[in-house]
Amino acid sequence: DYGLRSLAKKDPFYNKWNTEHDPPYWRGAVWLNMNYLAVRALHYYSTAKGPYHSKASQLYQELRSNLIRNMHEQYLRTGYVWEQYDDDIGTGKGTHPFTGWSSLIVLIMAEKY
DSSP, X not given: OOOOBSSOTTSTTTTOOSBTTBOOTTSSOBOHHHHHHHHHHHHHHHHSOSTTHHHHXXXXXXXXXXXXXXXXXXXXXXXXXXXXXXXXXXXXXXXXXXXXXXXXXXXXXXXXX
């Protein structure tokens, strides 16, 4: 509902700490830089002729909408664009305000790939 996780829940390292002082930074949250790559690829395949055109188009629209909706909701709620988003409830996590890779949402909104 919020975007693609950076690591599947089935993975044994999902949300596991690296050490007692090193939290699971890249192990599960929704990161815009990773989702941008997926949205871009789905957009490409949704416009290309082939057996996966229809499915890619559906997934593209769904993922794009989920990312935009959640980031907008979190911005309205907190006043910030966040570094990453919780994969279960969509809340902003990490650094804020963050205009690094999270700014890729503007390209997603404009459909500039």
